[in-house]
Amino acid sequence: MEIQKVYVRHDGTTVVKCHNCGTTKTVDAAKLKKRGKPLKLRCSCQAVFQIFFEFRGAYRKKCSLDGYYTKLPVMNEWLKMRIDSISMTGVGFTTLNRDDLRKNDRLMMKIFLDDREKSKIEKRAVVKWVQGRDIGSSFVETDKYDKILGFYLMP
């Protein structure tokens, strides 16, 4: 039986997709944290599959996405960025402007995903490191966009 590896979000839930019928459902993985072995699930289509929850580190997807960011708390200038990697916990990006970002700066981001729906997500993030124009950032909260991002990141 195939074991599906899924990544757990900030809030302890994860999205699981049935390989047989494509139905998705949200599972509360937090309660299962100590099990450390795959969980067997039965879908409403009767297909049985195994899920392994990955808590350590978030799956980071290499990408090339367009986005904009602005510094908080005053959102007066949206600057362009190119996102090189994305996960449930943050993004790595290159700013296309001469940069004035510093560690611990708080940002609002608009990220354009290249999924079928061309989803746009908005996330608050904090700058973790700066290397020239390369920036590492972490999202600061869970929000309604996490579901879209979760689908986008499904391996």
Ligand SMILES: [Zn+2]
């Ligand atoms: Zn199913």
